Amino acid sequence: MRKKIIAGNWKMNMTPSESVALVNELKPLVANEEVDVVFCVPAIDIIPVVEAAKGSNIQVGAENMYYEEKGAYTGEISPAMLTDAGVKYVVLGHSERREYFAETNETVNKKMLKAFEHGITPIMCCGETLEQREQGVTMDFIRQQVKVGFMGVTADQAKTAVIAYEPIWAIGTGKTATTEQAQEVCKGIRECIAEVYDEATAEAIRIQYGGSVNAATAPELFAQPDIDGGLVGGASLKPDFGKIVNYK
Numbered sequence: 001m002r003k004k005i006i007a008g009n010w011k012m013n014m015t016p017s018e019s020v021a022l023v024n025e026l027k028p029l030v031a032n033e034e035v036d037v038v039f040c041v042p043a044i045d046i047i048p049v050v051e052a053a054k055g056s057n058i059q060v061g062a063e064n065m066y067y068e069e070k071g072a073y074t075g076e077i078s079p080a081m082l083t084d085a086g087v088k089y090v091v092l093g094h095s096e097r098r099e100y101f102a103e104t105n106e107t108v109n110k111k112m113l114k115a116f117e118h119g120i121t122p123i124m125c126c127g128e129t130l131e132q133r134e135q136g137v138t139m140d141f142i143r144q145q146v147k148v149g150f151m152g153v154t155a156d157q158a159k160t161a162v163i164a165y166e167p168i169w170a171i172g173t174g175k176t177a178t179t180e181q182a183q184e185v186c187k188g189i190r191e192c193i194a195e196v197y198d199e200a201t202a203e204a205i206r207i208q209y210g211g212s213v214n215a216a217t218a219p220e221l222f223a224q225p226d227i228d229g230g231l232v233g234g235a236s237l238k239p240d241f242g243k244i245v246n247y248k
């Protein structure tokens with residue numbers, strides 16, 4: 001049985017002081033030992049959020065990370081900086097980073113390998129545009145994202161990874177994919193992992209759905225056999241997130 005993982009992606013919202021207030025507000029609402037609860041937050045919020053989350057079930061993630069150890073990479077954050085600050089997870093290859101910051105399957109792959117090397121669990125995002133869905137190439141596109149993203153990743157590492165299926169047309173639009181659409185693609189991703197690795201790896205890896213998840217849609221989505229939780233944007237900044245975490 002895979003443990004559900006419900007993660008908030010704060011994106012570029014919340015100053016450090018706002019982040020502490022939000023954690024204090026949400027802390028009692030997201031208490032649930034049956035699921036992994038992760039707050040993925042802007043780099044500058046990591047230290048105050050780790051501090052504010054102490055003693056709770058909230059684990060902290062980053063929204064991005066660079067793939068080099070250290071050096072002359074102005075503006076970047078290294079994996080060692082993240083682990084030293086108490087980070088356990090990192091979102092990699094979010095569609096917003098692919099669109100606005102030139103992330104490619106290849107740079108995502110480098111970051112994936114680095115994250116595993118440092119014991120940080122990657123939440124690797126994939127997902128199609130509306131145009132790709134209409135052209136019927138959704139699964140081809142996602143399979144490529146997954147295959148390249150996981151190049152050189154061992155089966156034991158892959159078993160611990162998280163993949164977030166986020167159809168781009170459903171992000172921030174209020175348009176959640178239907179339960180059937182979300183389940184179908186998450187199942188397809190699991191089949192892709194079984195082809196690249198084996199059944200045991202496919203059974204172990206956790207696959208989230210993301211894209212306009214809210215308290216109303218979460219219960220049905222998370223009840224699907226191949227959906228192991230969610231990556232939640234907008235609703236993770238509100239008390240609604242407590243309802244999503246306690247969807248049962």
Ligand SMILES: O=C(CO)COP(=O)(O)O
Pocket residue numbers: 009094166170171172173174210211212213231232233234235
């Ligand atoms: O991109 C997302 C999470 O990473 C989804 O964002 P929304 O939940 O705001 O649609």
